[in-house]
Amino acid sequence: MKKQTKSQLILYLILIGIFVSTGIISGSNxxxxxxxxxxxxxxxxxxxxxxxxxxxxxxSVGGDPHxxxxxxxxxxxxxxxxxxxxxxxDISIILWNDPxxxxxxxxxxxxxxxxxxxxxxxxxxxxxxxxxTADQIYDEVSILLWNDTLGDWNPKITRDARYRPGSxxxxxxxxxxxxxxxxxxxxxxxISIILWNDTLGDWNYQYFPYIGDYPCSxxxxxxxxxxxxxxxTAITYDNIVSILLWNDTLGDWNPRITQSVGNWPYSxxxxxxxxxxxxxxxTAxxxxxxxSILLWNSTSxxxxxxxKKSMEINPHSxxxxxxxxxxxxxxxxxxxxxxTVSIILWNDAIGDWNPRITQSVGHWPQNxxxxxxxxxxxxxxxxTxxxxxxVSILLWSISNSKEEAPLALIITIAVLxxxxxxxxxxxxxxxxKKRE
Numbered sequence: 090m091k092k093q094t095k096s097q098l099i100l101y102l103i104l105i106g107i108f109v110s111t112g113i114i115s116g117s118n119x120x121x122x123x124x125x126x127x128x129x130x131x132x133x134x135x136x137x138x139x140x141x142x143x144x145x146x147x148x149s150v151g152g153d154p155h156x157x158x159x160x161x162x163x164x165x166x167x168x169x170x171x172x173x174x175x176x177x178x179d180i181s182i183i184l185w186n187d188p189x190x191x192x193x194x195x196x197x198x199x200x201x202x203x204x205x206x207x208x209x210x211x212x213x214x215x216x217x218x219x220x221x222t223a224d225q226i227y228d229e230v231s232i233l234l235w236n237d238t239l240g241d242w243n244p245k246i247t248r249d250a251r252y253r254p255g256s257x258x259x260x261x262x263x264x265x266x267x268x269x270x271x272x273x274x275x276x277x278x279x280i281s282i283i284l285w286n287d288t289l290g291d292w293n294y295q296y297f298p299y300i301g302d303y304p305c306s307x308x309x310x311x312x313x314x315x316x317x318x319x320x321x322t323a324i325t326y327d328n329i330v331s332i333l334l335w336n337d338t339l340g341d342w343n344p345r346i347t348q349s350v351g352n353w354p355y356s357x358x359x360x361x362x363x364x365x366x367x368x369x370x371x372t373a374x375x376x377x378x379x380x381s382i383l384l385w386n387s388t389s390x391x392x393x394x395x396x397k398k399s400m401e402i403n404p405h406s407x408x409x410x411x412x413x414x415x416x417x418x419x420x421x422x423x424x425x426x427x428x429t430v431s432i433i434l435w436n437d438a439i440g441d442w443n444p445r446i447t448q449s450v451g452h453w454p455q456n457x458x459x460x461x462x463x464x465x466x467x468x469x470x471x472x473t474x475x476x477x478x479x480v481s482i483l484l485w486s487i488s489n490s491k492e493e494a495p496l497a498l499i500i501t502i503a504v505l506x507x508x509x510x511x512x513x514x515x516x517x518x519x520x521x522k523k524r525e
Contacts, residue, residue, distance in 0.1 A: 140414065142448055142470065142483040150195055150480055152177030154473035156222070157480060159460030160209030164217050164235055167464045172473050172480060173204035173222050180207060180222060180233075183480070185464055200245065202227040210259040214267050214285055223250070223257035223272055230257055230272055230283070248292055252277035260309030264317050264335055273300075273307040273322055280307055280322055298333065300345060302326040306406075310359030314367045314385055323350075323357035323372050330357055330370055330383070350395055352377035360409030364417045364435055373400075373407040373422050380407055380422055398433060401447065402426035410459030414467045414485055423454035423472050430457055430470060430483070448483055452476035 151174025162169040162182055170183040170192070182196040202224030212219040217235040220242065224231050229250050233242040251274035262269040262282055270283040270292065279297045286293040301324030312319040317335040320342070324331050329349055333342040351374025362369040362382050370383040370392070379399050383392040401424035412419040417435040420442070424431060429447040436443045451474025462469040462482050470483040 140467075140485055140487045143486050145448070145450055145481040145483055147451060147474075147477070147479040147481055148183055148192060148195070150174060150181035150183070150473070150478060151179050151197060152478055153475045154181070154478065154480065155455045155475060156204070156206040156208075157456045157458050157471055157473045158207050158209045159458050159462055159469075159471060161218050162209050162220060163240075164237065168461055169209075170462060170471060170480060170482075171207050171209055171220055173200075173207040174478075175203050175205060175475070178203060180204060180220065182220070187464065190463075198233060198242065198245070200224060200231050202229065202231065204231065205254075206256045208257050208259050211268055212259055212270065213290075214287065221257055221259055221270065223254040225253045225255055225275075228252055228254060228274075230254065230270060248283055249295070250274055250281040250283075251279050251297060254281070256304075256306045258307050258309050261318050262309050262320060263340075264337065269309075271307050271309055271320055273304040275303050275305055275325075278302055278304065280304060280320065282320070298342070298345065300324065300331045300333075301329060301347070304331070305354070306356045308357050308359050311368055312359050312370060313390070314387070321357050321359055321370060323354040325353050325355060325375075328352055328354065328374075330354065330372060348383055348392055348395070350374060350381035350383070351379050351397060354381070355404075356406040358407050358409050361418050362409050362420060363440075364437065369409075371407045371409055371420060373404040375403050375405060378402060378404065380404060380420065382420075398442070398445065400424060400431050400445070401429055404431070405454070406456045408457050408459050411468055412459050412470060419459075421457050421459055421470055423450070423457040425453050425455070428452055428454060428474075430454065430472060432470075450474060450481035450483070451479050454481070 150172045153176035154172040154174045156173035158171050159168050167185040169185050172181045178201045179197050179199050184193045186193045203226040204222035204224050206223040208221045212221050219235050220233040222231045229247045231245045233245050236243045250272040253276035254272040255275045256273040258271050259268050267285040269285050272281040280300050282296040283292045300322050303325040304322045305325045306323040308321045312321050319335050320333040322331045329347040331345045336343045350372045353376040354372035355375045356373040358371045359368050367385040369385050372381045379397045382396040386393050403425040404422045405425050408421045409418050412421050412432050419435050420433040422431045431445045433442045433445050450472045453476040454472040455475045456473045458471045459468050467485040469485050472481045
């Protein structure tokens with residue numbers, strides 16, 4: 090009988106051990122999976138309450154920086170920062186140094202011609218990014234082509250624009266799958282469209298369509314959501330956006346159409362502002378201290394009347410992008426006279442933008458850009474500060490409660506282990522009572 094009782098007790102202990110071990114493993118796996126899933130979700134969605142922007146980092150650049158761009162300037166696979174410096178007639182190239190996890194000191198490249206705007210992209214369609222500036226004094230664009238054999242930029246080349254070019258954009262303007270150059274010529278009321286000729290391996294001709302009174306900013310993108318790129322220009326003195334829609338049947342642009350916006354639009358951007366899958370138009374309106382958002386209505390195949398959002402003093406540029414890394418596009422605007430960036434975060438739960446928030450930057454911010462400045466996989470915000478001769482870098486920081494998950498895991502395992510010990514103790518107590 091004692092042997093039977095002992096055998097039963099050993100069997101009970103084995104079963105309890107299996108049960109407890111299974112519970113521990115299952116509980117641990119469930120918590121780990123929960124932790125892992127939520128960590129991945131947080132990284133993907135970048136929940137607003139799980140992160141924020143760090144205080145600005147400033148980096149010195151040339152004199153009176155205006156344009157700024159985040160992109161892989163030296164084709165090493167890491168994003169860099171480039172600024173167009175108006176008064177020092179040069180550009181600053183701040184390269185990311187991945188081994189040290191920081192930026193190298195700026196590289197200065199002389200442009201000579203009062204560069205106002207800068208762009209990083211494959212300008213000559215050879216598979217390598219180049220640097221392009223709009224230079225207002227000599228009415229041209231300067232192009233620094235990347236030489237992959239040398240691992241450096243070739244000496245600058247230039248292409249004519251028109252009178253006082255202030256904004257440059259590179260993209261497939263005529264929908265032939267090659268990048269082109271488009272320039273807004275502020276004092277000539279025209280834009281230059283400099284098309285790439287792949288047969289010649291060069292840019293071969295320009296269009297100079299009248300676009301409106303003082304075109305200040307230009308953008309290439311599919312503005313009417315028909316699958317073809319178009320050209321939109323902010324026309325400062327007319328308080329409009331001029332739009333050249335591509336007509337694929339004709340292989341040319343239709344006559345311009347216009348959309349009313351706020352007072353003195355200085356900047357235009359094409360992007361999905363309200364996260365409905367369709368591109369919209371946004372402008373920064375310098376004199377009316379607001380932005381205009383022209384939302385695309387897919388039912389009517391037209392733009393709704395402009396939505397206006399109040400800003401701080403003298404908004405100067407606008408950018409549509411995922412500012413807070415939650416998977417939804419937001420809108421960032423730099424405000425010259427109170428030295429801030431305004432950020433309008435998209436709230437997907439209500440299908441609208443939250444009230445604007447602000448972040449401090451340097452003196453007289455001229456341009457704003459959303460992009461992964463420090464190559465950590467999260468978008469940041471960068472501005473050029475013309476009176477400081479600096480850029481402000483607002484790095485996104487994840488500061489959520491992921492660290493609590495391992496603690497929860499430890500506590501759960503401890504509780505389950507304690508349960509196992511108590512269970513064994515109860516069995517021994519019961520066995521002892523039976524003997525008595």
